[in-house]
Amino acid sequence: MRFTRRSLRIPYIIFLLLFVIAPLLVLFYYGFTDASGRISFANIVGFFTDENTLGTLFYSLLIAFVTTLVCLVVAYPVAYILGTSNLKSKSVIIMIFIMPMWINFSLRITALKEILTLLEGNLSYHPFLNSVIGMAYDFFPFMILPIYNVISKQDSSLVEAARDLGATSFQTFIRVTLPLSIPGILSGISMVFLPAMTNYVVLDMLYNSTYIMGSLIGSYFSSYNWHSGSMIALVLLGIICLFTFFTGGFDEDNENAGGAIL
Amino acid sequence: MKTLKKTFLIAVIVIMYAPILILAFYSFTDSANIGAFQSFSVENYITLFTTEDLRQMIIGTLLLAILVSVISTIFGTLGAIGAFYSGKKINRTISSVNQIPVVNADVVTGFSICILLVIVFGIDKESYIPLIVGHVTLCAPFVFLSVLPKLKQMDSSLYEAALDLGATPYMALTKVIIPQISSGIISGFALAVTLSLDDYFIATYTKPAHFDTISTYVVNATKGSQTEIKTALWALSTIIFVIVIAIVLIANLKTESKEGELN
Numbered sequence: 001m002r003f004t005r006r007s008l009r010i011p012y013i014i015f016l017l018l019f020v021i022a023p024l025l026v027l028f029y030y031g032f033t034d035a036s037g038r039i040s041f042a043n044i045v046g047f048f049t050d051e052n053t054l055g056t057l058f059y060s061l062l063i064a065f066v067t068t069l070v071c072l073v074v075a076y077p078v079a080y081i082l083g084t085s086n087l088k089s090k091s092v093i094i095m096i097f098i099m100p101m102w103i104n105f106s107l108r109i110t111a112l113k114e115i116l117t118l119l120e121g122n123l124s125y126h127p128f129l130n131s132v133i134g135m136a137y138d139f140f141p142f143m144i145l146p147i148y149n150v151i152s153k154q155d156s157s158l159v160e161a162a163r164d165l166g167a168t169s170f171q172t173f174i175r176v177t178l179p180l181s182i183p184g185i186l187s188g189i190s191m192v193f194l195p196a197m198t199n200y201v202v203l204d205m206l207y208n209s210t211y212i213m214g215s216l217i218g219s220y221f222s223s224y225n226w227h228s229g230s231m232i233a234l235v236l237l238g239i240i241c242l243f244t245f246f247t248g249g250f251d252e253d254n255e256n257a258g259g260a261i262l
Numbered sequence: 263m264k265t266l267k268k269t270f271l272i273a274v275i276v277i278m279y280a281p282i283l284i285l286a287f288y289s290f291t292d293s294a295n296i297g298a299f300q301s302f303s304v305e306n307y308i309t310l311f312t313t314e315d316l317r318q319m320i321i322g323t324l325l326l327a328i329l330v331s332v333i334s335t336i337f338g339t340l341g342a343i344g345a346f347y348s349g350k351k352i353n354r355t356i357s358s359v360n361q362i363p364v365v366n367a368d369v370v371t372g373f374s375i376c377i378l379l380v381i382v383f384g385i386d387k388e389s390y391i392p393l394i395v396g397h398v399t400l401c402a403p404f405v406f407l408s409v410l411p412k413l414k415q416m417d418s419s420l421y422e423a424a425l426d427l428g429a430t431p432y433m434a435l436t437k438v439i440i441p442q443i444s445s446g447i448i449s450g451f452a453l454a455v456t457l458s459l460d461d462y463f464i465a466t467y468t469k470p471a472h473f474d475t476i477s478t479y480v481v482n483a484t485k486g487s488q489t490e491i492k493t494a495l496w497a498l499s500t501i502i503f504v505i506v507i508a509i510v511l512i513a514n515l516k517t518e519s520k521e522g523e524l525n
Contacts, residue, residue: 003430003431003432004347005344005347005421005439007344008343008344008347009341009343009345009348009352009356010344011340011341012337012338012340012345012356013341013344013356015337015402016341016356016360019375019378019398019399020362020363022378023374023377024362024374026377026382027370027373027374027377030377074274077270078270081267081270081271082271085267091514092514093271095510095514096275097274099506099510100278100282101456102456102506102509103282103499103502103506104459104476104480105460105462105477106480106481106484107495107502108281108282110285110495110496110499111281111282111284111499112281114296115280115281115284115296117295118295118296118297137278140278194365195367197367198370199463201462201463204485205481205484214369214463217369217370226377226381229373230373230374233370233374236367236369236370237366237370243365
């Protein structure tokens with residue numbers, strides 16, 4: 001066979017089939033069978049009828065929602081100030097905000113834990129508050145970067161035009177800058193919301209006994225219950241699919257995902 | 263208004279960095295809890311470099327990150343080139359499947375890969391294969407994503423010109439395409455390194471029992487009660503912080519001098 005550029009796709013296609021598609025199929029197989037290998041809907045019925053698992057689902061949605069909101073409320077002004085300023089050292093300042101991402105998250109959470117222990121005494125008194133603080137602290141930079149990227153690329157003549165046509169600066173913000181920055185906001189939300197539903201190790205490290213969706217997988221994993229664990233993973237996958245459908249995560253030119261970290 | 267903006271930015275930076283800096287300060291003391299300052303000491307740093315366990319864990323994490331990043335960069339780059347020069351439909355399909363590990367939760371990726379490789383295929387975790395495969399699955403799609411835009415920016419006639427001048431397709435690939443997209447490959451590699459270093463979930467579900475990455479080690483250490491190890495990790499956190507600052511500074515200086523040359 002003659003060598004062509006497109007034949008380079010073959011190893012990657014095999015790789016994707018083996019390690020991306022096949023694991024998902026295995027999840028479906030285990031999620032919809034019982035221990036003896038027979039098809040069964042007990043896992044899914046069990047998930048949606050058990051008060052504990054449903055409670056965990058709503059609790060993690062709540063934590064993820066509050067965490068995302070906190071990140072957005074703090075990150076938007078930061079991204080806006082930096083994106084619209086004409087400071088020369090802008091790129092250095094944005095670096096300062098992103099740099100913590102490169103420090104191992106477990107070490108950052110260790111640092112946070114020491115501070116929170118000093119402030120609160122016993123961490124177990126405020127599980128919800130600590131979870132939100134920990135998650136927001138961990139994922140905050142992921143919210144800044146996509147919003148900053150969108151705002152700093154905005155055509156400044158649009159804002160000038162709005163001002164020339166008599167809009168106040170508040171009106172200009174609400175009707176021009178904010179709507180134009182929605183793609184960045186959506187991309188930021190999708191990078192914070194899902195990890196906040198699943199990253200149970202942040203909770204564990206902050207001496208938290210509350211459960212989120214990720215913790216369920218963790219506990220089924222340690223009890224070798226692949227069937228129930230797979231069902232939780234499938235439920236999470238469903239939520240992720242819904243989410244990416246609404247935030248456009250499958251966009252072809254989704255360069256924010258890669259660009260957000262470097 | 264200007265001072266208000268500045269104060270806000272500084273306040274956010276202070277909150278972000280306070281825990282890391284306070285921990286860095288206490289890593290140079292002999293106290294076991296922050297807030298209880300006793301006296302300065304470099305004992306934590308000595309423990310960090312002399313404890314066999316800690317040393318192995320750090321070296322293991324680094325070796326894993328480098329190995330995984332090399333494999334991911336090869337797969338991701340080849341995949342991006344192959345997909346980019348394929349028909350629109352195939353390109354689209356590959357790109358969509360590539361998005362799955364990117365948007366998926368790490369817990370789900372780690373759990374599903376563990377089930378497939380360990381439970382279904384019966385591969386022993388001690389062989390490191392599940393761990394390496396898991397990390398490559400996490401990293402390669404990000405390399406793919408950072409190479410693809412560079413291919414879009416490339417002048418497509420360059421490749422044709424190389425062929426017209428008598429290069430074989432393989433030569434045109436290695437001498438023309440790859441040098442043109444090298445910045446994307448390098449940033450993809452760097453991204454893969456950071457993702458592998460930061461991963462916790464895929465490693466916990468796929469790693470051999472005796473092997474620890476920094477993340478899994480630190481998480482287990484915070485649950486334990488060994489003060490000596492705990493404070494040695496403060497030293498590790500401080501060292502990593504300094505290395506990150508150094509890398510960022512060097513990268514910034516380099517881009518600045520490049521811009522200077524252009525002017």
